[in-house]
Amino acid sequence: MTHPSAPAPHLRDLARLRRVRDRIDREYAQPLNVEALARGVAMSAGHLSRQFRAAYGESPYSYLMTRRIERAMALLRRGDLSVTEICFTVGCASLGTFSTRFTELVGVPPSVYRQQATQATAGMPACVARQVTRPIRNREAPAPEPDVA
Structure with missing residues (x-):
């Protein structure tokens, strides 16, 4: 008992x-x-x-990698570190694995993300930019609305 x-x-x-x-x-x-x-x-x-x-x-492991990618996204938006430096800063041991995982979660490679995010979040407070640019896994993407014609 x-x-x-x-x-x-x-x-x-x-x-x-x-x-x-x-x-x-x-x-x-x-x-x-x-x-x-x-x-x-x-x-x-x-x-x-x-x-x-x-x-x-x-x-x-997937949760850990998502946290690392989220932090990498913030560092890429900041723009003062190279992709390689960011890879190691967030705890990844392999640039190849980091780039592959980043591309899977975000949809574009880190270097492309840096270019796009810098333009898209210009003038936006960091807390808002972080929320707007948070990676979305495929299973988290909203389901399309059913066509009820």
Whole structure:
């Protein structure tokens, strides 16, 4: 019999998942892998991956890469670092992987994004530019409205 004030197992898992997500948000530029994240919350890597995907709709690695790409987008808009410098600043170890992932999430390579975003966000406050230019995954794109002719 469990103690009445003890949190239910699924609530404990949700709290752990939130800690993992918060750690990714804070330490996105550090070398992070699923095993290290799982160790930090006393879960197996497989269990963490399954639970994280169920709770947030994507794997921990995918979430991490999205945070890195979001930060890279902000640095590209700023314009004072090269694409290579930005790649390493946000925690990516490979320029090729960074560019591929950036293109998948944003739709254009980092160098093209820099040119387009600089023009599109000119005069816009940084907080607004960040929200307007946030990457949208294909599964998050709004579904087309049904044709009811």
